[in-house]
Amino acid sequence: xxxxxxxxxxxxxxxxxxxxxxxxxxxxxxxxxxxxxxxxxxxxxxxxxxxxxxxxxxxxxxxxxxxxxxxxxxxxxxxxxxxxxxxxxxxxxxxxxxxxxxxxxxxxxxxxxxxxxxxxxxxxxxxxxxxxxxxxxxxxxxxxxxxxxxxxxxxxxxxxxxxxxxxxxxxxxxxxxxxxxxxxxxxxxxxxxxxxxxxxxxxxxxxxxxxxxxxxxxxxxxxxxxxxxxxxxxxxxxxxxxxxxxxxxxxxxxxxxxxxxxxxxxxxxxxxxxxxxxxxxxxxxxxxxxxxxxxxxxxxxxxxxxxxxxxxxxxxxxxxxxxxxxxxxxxxxxxxxx
Amino acid sequence: xxxxxxxxxxxxxxxxxxxxxxxxxxxxxxxxxxxxxxxxxxxxxxxxxxxxxxxxxxxxxxxxxxxxxxxxxxxxxxxxxxxxxxxxxxxxxxxxxxxxxxxxxxxxxxxxxxxxxxxxxxxxxxxxxxxxxxxxxxxxxxxxxxxxxxxxxxxxxxxxxxxxxxxxxxxxxxxxxxxxxxxxxxxxxxxxxxxxxxxxxxxxxxxxxxxxxxxxxxxxxxxxxxxxxxxxxxxxxxxxxxxxxxxxxxxxxxxxxxxxxxxxxxxxxxxxxxxxxxxxxxxxxxxxxxxxxxxxxxxxxxxxxxxxxxxxxxxxxxxxxxxxxxxxxxxxxxxxxx
DNA sequence: GCCTGGCACTCACTGCATCCGAGTGCCAGC
DNA sequence: GCTGGCACTCGGATGCAGTGAGTGCCAGGC
Numbered sequence: 001x002x003x004x005x006x007x008x009x010x011x012x013x014x015x016x017x018x019x020x021x022x023x024x025x026x027x028x029x030x031x032x033x034x035x036x037x038x039x040x041x042x043x044x045x046x047x048x049x050x051x052x053x054x055x056x057x058x059x060x061x062x063x064x065x066x067x068x069x070x071x072x073x074x075x076x077x078x079x080x081x082x083x084x085x086x087x088x089x090x091x092x093x094x095x096x097x098x099x100x101x102x103x104x105x106x107x108x109x110x111x112x113x114x115x116x117x118x119x120x121x122x123x124x125x126x127x128x129x130x131x132x133x134x135x136x137x138x139x140x141x142x143x144x145x146x147x148x149x150x151x152x153x154x155x156x157x158x159x160x161x162x163x164x165x166x167x168x169x170x171x172x173x174x175x176x177x178x179x180x181x182x183x184x185x186x187x188x189x190x191x192x193x194x195x196x197x198x199x200x201x202x203x204x205x206x207x208x209x210x211x212x213x214x215x216x217x218x219x220x221x222x223x224x225x226x227x228x229x230x231x232x233x234x235x236x237x238x239x240x241x242x243x244x245x246x247x248x249x250x251x252x253x254x255x256x257x258x259x260x261x262x263x264x265x266x267x268x269x270x271x272x273x274x275x276x277x278x279x280x281x282x283x284x285x286x287x288x289x290x291x292x293x294x295x296x297x298x299x300x301x302x303x304x305x306x307x308x309x310x311x312x313x314x315x316x317x318x319x320x321x322x323x324x325x326x327x328x329x330x331x332x333x334x335x336x337x338x
Numbered sequence: 339x340x341x342x343x344x345x346x347x348x349x350x351x352x353x354x355x356x357x358x359x360x361x362x363x364x365x366x367x368x369x370x371x372x373x374x375x376x377x378x379x380x381x382x383x384x385x386x387x388x389x390x391x392x393x394x395x396x397x398x399x400x401x402x403x404x405x406x407x408x409x410x411x412x413x414x415x416x417x418x419x420x421x422x423x424x425x426x427x428x429x430x431x432x433x434x435x436x437x438x439x440x441x442x443x444x445x446x447x448x449x450x451x452x453x454x455x456x457x458x459x460x461x462x463x464x465x466x467x468x469x470x471x472x473x474x475x476x477x478x479x480x481x482x483x484x485x486x487x488x489x490x491x492x493x494x495x496x497x498x499x500x501x502x503x504x505x506x507x508x509x510x511x512x513x514x515x516x517x518x519x520x521x522x523x524x525x526x527x528x529x530x531x532x533x534x535x536x537x538x539x540x541x542x543x544x545x546x547x548x549x550x551x552x553x554x555x556x557x558x559x560x561x562x563x564x565x566x567x568x569x570x571x572x573x574x575x576x577x578x579x580x581x582x583x584x585x586x587x588x589x590x591x592x593x594x595x596x597x598x599x600x601x602x603x604x605x606x607x608x609x610x611x612x613x614x615x616x617x618x619x620x621x622x623x624x625x626x627x628x629x630x631x632x633x634x635x636x637x638x639x640x641x642x643x644x645x646x647x648x649x650x651x652x653x654x655x656x657x658x659x660x661x662x663x664x665x666x667x668x669x670x671x672x673x674x675x676x
Numbered sequence: 677g678c679c680t681g682g683c684a685c686t687c688a689c690t691g692c693a694t695c696c697g698a699g700t701g702c703c704a705g706c
Numbered sequence: 707g708c709t710g711g712c713a714c715t716c717g718g719a720t721g722c723a724g725t726g727a728g729t730g731c732c733a734g735g736c
Contacts, residue, residue, distance in 0.1 A: 023699090025698065025699050025700085026699075026700080027698080027699075028698090028699095037708070037709090038708070038709050038710075039699095039709090039710095040708075040709055040710070040711095041707085041708055041709070043699090043700070043701075044701095044707095044708090046700095047700095047701080057699095057700090058717095059715090059716065059717060060699090060700075060715060060716060060717095061697095061698070061699055061700065061714090061715045061716045061717070062698080062699070062700090062716085062717075063698080063699065063700095100498075101496075101497070101498070103567075134479070134485075135477050135479070135485070137475055137477060137487065139473050139475060139489075141472070141473070147473070147489065149475065149487060149489075149495065151477075151485065151487075151497065157487065157495050157496075157497045158439075158495075159439070159489065159495045160438075160439070229441075233595060234595070235573060235591050235594075235595070236588055236591035236592040236595060238591075239587055239588035239591065249577055249587075250574055250577035253573050253574035253576075253577065254574040256573075257571060257572070257573070257574060361728090363727065363728050363729085364728075364729080365727080365728075366727090366728095375679070375680090376679070376680055376681075377680095377681095377728095378679075378680055378681070378682090379678085379679055379680070381728090381729070381730075382678095382679085382730095384729090385729090385730080395728095395729085396688095397686090397687065397688065397728095398686055398687065398688095398728090398729075399685085399686045399687045399688070399726095399727075399728055399729065400687085400688075400727080400728065400729090401727080401728065401729095
C-alpha cells in the first residue's frame, strides 16, 4: 500500500505535468507544492512510484511523467469532479437556449463542449432503441407508393419509401394509420415488433400484403437506425498538442472518423456517472494515447445517449469531468422541455 | 506572352513538385522531362517565370516551387481534367449504391470523395431553396399543439412544433392539410409564400389565427433551413502534409469547423463545371495555403448543392478535378432515382 | 538571336565535438 | 526515516567545417 504522502506526490506530479506539459523533477515539485519534505525524500518516493508503475521516466536523466496506471489512480482516488463556476453555468444555458430542432441542439452541444474543455467533443444523437414513438405517419405518394414517417419523443424524424405489392386505398391507409398509432404511440421501440405482429390479420385479404410490407419497413427502420449517429467538433483542439506528438494526431483523426469505434467506446460507458477511459484502456490503436471522458444524458431519468470528449491522456480530468457532466445535465433539461 | 516552352517548363515544375513535394531544380527537370534543352536554358526560362511571378524560390540556393499564380495558370491553360479509370468508376457506383436515405447518401459521398482524392471532402446537403415540396404533413399532438412535417423532393424531412392560439379540430386539420398540399406540392420553395398567402381567409373565423400560425411556421422553416448543412470527412488526410507545414493544419481545421466559411466558398463556385480556388484566392486566413475544388450537383439539370475537396495548394489538380466531377455526376444520378 | 557549357558563388543541411544543466541514485549523518 | 552532499547521466543547445544541389552570369557556337 502506498503511504498518504506518496499519493500526494503522485497527485502533485499529475497536476504539474498537466499544467506544464513537461516531465516534472523532484526539486520543482517541492518548490511548487507544500509537501513538507526535501527533494531527496521525494526522489525516494518517486522511485517507489516508478517501481509500482504509476510514473515513468522518458529518459534516464529526466523528470517523471504519469503512466496510464498513474492517471487511473489519480482519477479514481485522488481527484474529484470540479464543479463549474456560475458564469460557466450561465454560459452553458445561454448557449443551449434557443435551439430550434434536434440537429441544432446536438450541434450547439458539440460546439459548447469543445469550447469549454478545449478538446474534441463527441455527442451521440439520442438513440432510437431507448426512445418511444410519438407518431407514425403514412403518406400516399402514388397509388402503390407510400412514405412512412416515424417521429420519436426525442424529436427525431425518420422517413422511408415503401413500394406496395398492390395499390392501397385512402380509406385503408387511414385505417392502418389509425390502428398503427393506437398501438405504438408512447411505446418503446423495442416493444413495437411484439405490438404490431398480428396487425395484418385484421385487414382485408387484398390489403394484407401491403400492410405487412409497411410493417416490415417500420421494423427495419427501427433496427437500421440503431446504428447511431454522432456529431464531432473541436478537432482543431488536437493541434494544441502537435508539438508534443505530431505522430499521434493522425490515428486519432482516423479513429474519430470511424464512428463505429467511438460508438463502441460510448456504448461501454456507464449510463449514469462520468466514465473515464485512459490511454490503453481504449481498445483501439489510434486512441492509445488519448483519454475518453463520457457520460450518459437523457430527457428523463434514463440515459438515451452519451456525450463526451476525447483528449490526450495528459488532460485536466477534474475540470473535464465537471464540464462534461454539467453539459449533459443541461442538454437533458432542454430535451425534456421540447 | 510566355513562349510555348516556358509554359512547358512551368507544367513540368508543377507536376514534379506535386509528385516529390520538394523544390525542383533545373537539372532534375531536364532529366525527368523531355524538354529537349539543357539545364542552363531551363534556368533562363525559370528566371523569366520567376520574374512574372509564376514560381518562387524558398531560399536563394534552392529549386523553384509554383506560386498561387503559377498553379492558376496551370489549372487554366496547362492541365485538363483527368477522367477516372473504369475501375474507379465502378468503385464509385458500388460505393454509392444501396444508400437508404439522404443522410446515408451524403455520408457515403463524403467518405468516397475523401478516399478517392486522399483529401478533405466536403458535401453540402441539397439546398431547400431550390427544391420543391413533396408533401406537407400536419399531426395533432395535443388539442392546441401540432407538428408540421415538410418533405422535399430531395428526400429531406424537416419538422417543427406549432403551438396554436386556439384548439384546432380534426376536421379543420384535415381540411388545412388537404388544401395546403393542393397548393404547394410540386412547387418550389421560393414560390410557397405567394401561394399560401390568402389561405387563412377561406377558413372559419375561429380557425384563422391557428392557420396563420401554421403558415408562419412553415415559411419560417423554409427560411431557416436555407442555412445549409455540410458534411465533412477525411480530415485525417490533412496530416499527410504535417511534415511540411505543421503550422497550417490548425487554421485549416478551424476553418472547416466554421461552416459559414465553407458555405460562402461553395456558394461562390459556379453551378456547372469544376471551380478551383487556389491559396490566397480563398478569402480566409486559415485557407490561404489550401485550394478548394468544388462542383455543383443535382438531381436534374440544375445544381441543388455543391460538393468538393479542400487540400494543399500543392495537389494533383487534374486528378482531383476528375474525381470531384465524377462523384458529383453519380450522386446526381442517385438523387434523381430516389 | 538563342542555346550551351563552364565557372564561381550561395546556402541549407549534415555530422561532429563541446558545453550546460536539470535531474537522478546513492550514501553517510542527523 | 529524513536530509544534504556528491558524482554521474544524458538530452538539448551551440558552434563549426564539409558537402552538394542549385543558381546567375558569361563567353562561345550553331
